[in-house]
Structure formats: structure tokens, C-alpha cells
Amino acid sequence: MRPERGKEATAVSAPVVAVIMAGGRGERFWPLSREVRPKQFLPLTGKETMLQATVARLRSLVRPEDTYIVTGERYASLVRQQLPQVPAGNVLAEPQGRDTAPCIGLASLFIRRAHPERDPVMLVLPADHLVTDLEAFRRTLEAAVEVAQAEDVLVCIGIKPTRPETGYGYMKCGEPLGMGNGEIAVYRVEKFTEKPDLDTAYTFLRHGGYLWNSGMFVWRLSVIERALAAHLPELASGLVTLAARLETGSPWADVFCRLPRISIDYGVMEKTEEAVVITGAFGWDDVGTWSALSRVYQKDALGNVVAHHTASRGDKHPPARPILLHSRDCVVYNGHRLLAAIGVEDLIIVDTDDALLICRKHEEQRLKELLSQLRRDGLEHYL
């Protein structure tokens, strides 16, 4: 980091803290991802779980004692088990998922208590994304930290779109800020567009100057505190009550459960004048669905992707590699059994010890329907 502006003298000495949002249910990765162990706690894209990989990526930027994990109550012990280096008190258990604004608000209270006299820079990161270029990721975050230290802005990490994805939010880049560390550009955000239709997404892609909202944010604690007060006053006032409970060591679950259920994108980023975007190019993928593994794993000559069953490392008999005969463009996650496919295409095949999914690609959105039916049919133990 190169101190260039007035504020750096104090800002550099302020700690960098990380808030990892690990409360997702991972339903789109059923049947591998289950209620008792959602996606972020699985080694879906490598040997570490996605949560472990997320924390490991921050190693050079954030100390373990400045790393906070926000998760659901039922996952707190799993988080502590997967991240023994993080202090147990930094694992914040939400009594109920209420979207990202309350999640970030809760974390900000704990960070404020840990650093009452200072103004840390907060990194906010989902626990279940994939990053393949770790060095570029580190450089981008360093640049974002620099910007957040120097300016009263809410920095969003933007990703250059590579396909007309309709499931993401897009940001239109406005005035360049001429900041960042050299090759990394920073812009005011002119406009947010959440989940455009396909035509619009194509237009954005052709037009250029649009970036995907990665859901990763960087800001100073004081800046997000002010932004929550300005744009989500009800949430902010709930947080004041919650802070008082924390102060006296009283239970706070009831207060949290009454906080407005809203995302930081809708609640703050789309309203504020302070949103800026920094361009990230570090092999990012949110790995949102089984199909996404086609982008993440290497394909065979016929476009098939086989995800390794890394959870079986302790097995006496490692599972046989799936046999895919005359089959193309499939995504296969095999369990302990032999899996053989003949003459099929465009299928997602996921084999686990007690449940098996065979789903046509592009029908993945129907997984929700399937899970509803499991509930209806009294098969909750498969969720």
C-alpha cells in the first residue's frame, strides 16, 4: 500500500477486519449440501471447505483474531471446528437468517466493541465463492483497503462479466476515481441493476462499462455505520438496542429477529451516493449451482466435468472414477459407488450415500420445488 493522501497516516495503522458471511443454506447444491452441512462447509471446489478457503485467502491481510464469521446458530460449532485459528467469540451465531444488512450490522457491533477507539477497515465476504488467482485477489483487496481508508466510500468488488448472467446484480461504472494501486481501476457506481433479463444482460455485455456485483465489500466501520443509519434507520435503531444488550451480556436473539429482513445491496448500496466499484480479475465464481462446476473444473473432451469426492480421503476403498460412455456436457459428483452413464447429455448427476439427483442442466431452478416436495412428503431427513 502506498500512502498518498491525507488520511493515510492514521488509517494505515487501523486494523483490517474481515466479516465472512456463512449463513447460506446451499439448497441449490442438494443432495450434497444439506441443512446440517450447507455448501460453504463442503470441499466443493478443492481440498479445503469453501469457508476454510475463504479465510485462508485473507491470511496476508487479516489476523485470525480480526476475522469474524457470521453464521446460523446450528452451524456455529461446525465453523469453530473448521476454523480453529479463529477465536470462538468471533463466530457470531444468528438466531435466524435475516439477509445481509442485519448480518453486517451485527458484525459491526462486535467489531466496534473490539476496536472502540479506532476505525477499522471491514472486508465483507461471502463464505462460498471461488477464487482461482490468489495473488490477484490479494492485490485487489489491498487496493480496495487503500481506497476505503482514504475515502468515505462503500467499495464493492466488481467482476468483469464474461457471460449474460441473469442471476447476478450489475453495476454501471461512472466517473473514474483514479485511485487503486496502479493497474486496478476504481469508479463511482452510476447505477445498480439486480438480475436483469437476458436481453438487458446481453446489452450490458456488448455495451461494456458494467461489472458484476460480487457481493464482496470493503469500507471503514464508521462509513458503514453512518450508511446504515442514513438508509436503514429502523435497522440502525434495532442495532442500538442490540448493542445495549451486548453491553450488559443480555440475550439479544429477540432483537435480532425483529431487524428488517433486507440485503445490503437493496438497503444501502442502491441508495447511497458513496458506492464505488473496484475491478477485480482473479478467477472469481460464485459457484451458485451445480452447472457452475462446468466453469470451475476441467472438462474432458466431451465437455463432461467430474467433481472429485474429496470427502472420501479417509476411505479404505477410494471410489472408482465415474465411467461416462458416449455422454457429453454432464456435471458429475460421485460418491462412494461406481457411477456409469451411457449416451446421456446435459445432465447433472450427484450421488451421495442416501440420496441421488439426476437433473437436466437449466432445470436446476426446480431444485426448490423438489425440496418443497420432500417437506410435503415427510422426507425432511433428506433436506
Add this chain to the structure above:
Amino acid sequence: MRPERGKEATAVSAPVVAVIMAGGRGERFWPLSREVRPKQFLPLTGKETMLQATVARLRSLVRPEDTYIVTGERYASLVRQQLPQVPAGNVLAEPQGRDTAPCIGLASLFIRRAHPERDPVMLVLPADHLVTDLEAFRRTLEAAVEVAQAEDVLVCIGIKPTRPETGYGYMKCGEPLGMGNGEIAVYRVEKFTEKPDLDTAYTFLRHGGYLWNSGMFVWRLSVIERALAAHLPELASGLVTLAARLETGSPWADVFCRLPRISIDYGVMEKTEEAVVITGAFGWDDVGTWSALSRVYQKDALGNVVAHHTASRGDKHPPARPILLHSRDCVVYNGHRLLAAIGVEDLIIVDTDDALLICRKHEEQRLKELLSQLRRDGLEHYL
């Protein structure tokens, strides 16, 4: 049975014996059917195994002590276990599968030893076919027995074709014999056509007067003995040697393994002038492939067939019914795990404890390829 002709006086008193051919490997039903337990030993179409059902269907016609099962050496104990009512000595273990003519020849030797002074009527039946109308089946066999007792003919049970099947043999009906018990017609066979191409099969279907060769035969012992001697002299002479070994209680495996490898269809039926066909209409299916279950089981509104996992009756937790969302024309055989399919069609999905098959219908012939690959890859334990 209505004695009408000269020979009946003696013939009626001759016993009816059954030879059940249970030596198949059932490869087309992998992974449910395995080398250690092929199709005929599985409850594929009901609560009993196909072998048990085959024997049960003959209950009113053949006594257990006149029932012979020819199978592979490795299956002899399984046969005895599944058919405790059949004398252990009636389970004939082939040291090697050498097609149906040697199989029938071997059985004829044992039947001759059991009935040296008489001329029993022999029913020859595959162990792995399905019959749904048991009463019609019984009437057809009774008529066939009557014909075989009355005439020196080789009776084949013919099935009226319902589709242009290219995997079966067809028989052209010639001169009617005016026999059979009333509604059941008997014809000389004018011509055999084995596995016609699709155009020819369509022609047969349109033309009429063709019947499928069901692989079920009825004849007197003396008639098949003479036919083997006339049309397969090498086999017949081998059987003489084999009979001598049996007489002295000597091992006979080496003799059997040198018998010509040939089917009764090619070796005898297509050559003889004595072939007649009796029309059977009793809900027959040879259940030759997974797709065949579409004909055997009831379909849901979208054309899916779910075969029940009857082998699990002893299970503490019966398997959940497969969930097929927006899926059509699939054949599903589920194991102990939950099976969910979304948006797929024309698939065969077979789930077993250690192996899983997903195969496009009409690509079933590639199962052989798959099994070869398993051998090549050192995965014989899945065969």
C-alpha cells in the same frame, strides 16, 4: 386334455417333465443383475424371483420331481436355495454355458435315466420370462402337451407380435394342423427368420401370419432325441459318451465342454420338417432389457415406470418412492436411497448399493461396452 387320436391311450399316462433353462448371465440388467446373481434369480417383475415364478407357473402341469433346472455351476446352490421343493439332483450344473442345444441334450439324458421305459413330454422353458395371464398360459401348455403326445412334432410356443421387434426370431405360420384344445391354433412352421431388420419386422407385422419364437418348446423325449441325432449328429454322439459317464458315475464336465456350441433354434428348429407352432396369448414378455420394464410395469401419467425394490422387504427403513419432477418416459429401479430426477426423459436409472447406471433408452446395447470397460479397468468386482 381330450384324448382324440390313436396314440393318446399310452401317451396320456406318460409324465410331463419340465426343463427350465437358467444359465443366463443377465448382463443387460447390470447393475442389478450381477455375475453372482443374474436376472433369473432376482425378483425383477414381482415378489418371487423370475426362476421361482417360472416353476410356480407349471404347478398344475409338472410335479417338482419332474422339474429339471439347468444352470451354471456357480448358481446350482442358489437354484437349490430358491427351489427347495425341487430335488437337489434335478438341478443340473453345466460346467460351461454352451447354448441351448447342449443344455437340452444334457437334460434329456437325465430325463431318460429317470424314465427309461416311458416317453415323457418335455416342456422347455427359459427361467427369465414374464407371463401375466397364468390361466391362458396353462391352457396353452396343456394344448401343446396334447399336440406333442399325439404327433411326432417339435412344438414351439409362438407369440403374436405386437411391435416390430428386431431382437426376436419370427416364425411364418404354414398349414394349420387343426389341433390344440379348441381356441388355440396350431400350424406347421413354414419358415424361421432370426432377428430381422426393422423393415422386415414391419412387413411381418403388417402381413400377419407371423409369430415370435418365445424360446419355449414342447416335445416328447423320443422326438427330440431323434431330432438331435438327425440334425446335430456331433452333439448326439457327444451325448452318448456323456450318458455312458453318467451311467458309471464318472465326471462328465470335459465331455460337456466339447459339445458343439449351438442353439436349439439354429441347430434343430430351423432344419427340421417337424416344427409346429402353437399360438400363445398370455401376456408374455422376455423382459430382455431395462426398457422392457416399460411394457411390464404400469406407467405414470408421464410414461415413467418405477420398478419396486422388492428385495428390501426385510429392511427396517423401506426406501422412499423415487421423485420424478417434470420427467417423462423413464425406467427407474431404485435401491435403498432416495432417488430424485428433474426434467429428464428417456432415461434408464438403476440404483444399487454399490453401483449406479444412468443410460439413455435405445443405448442399452452399449451395456456390453460398459462391462468390457469394467473388465479392462480392473473393476471386475462390479460385474
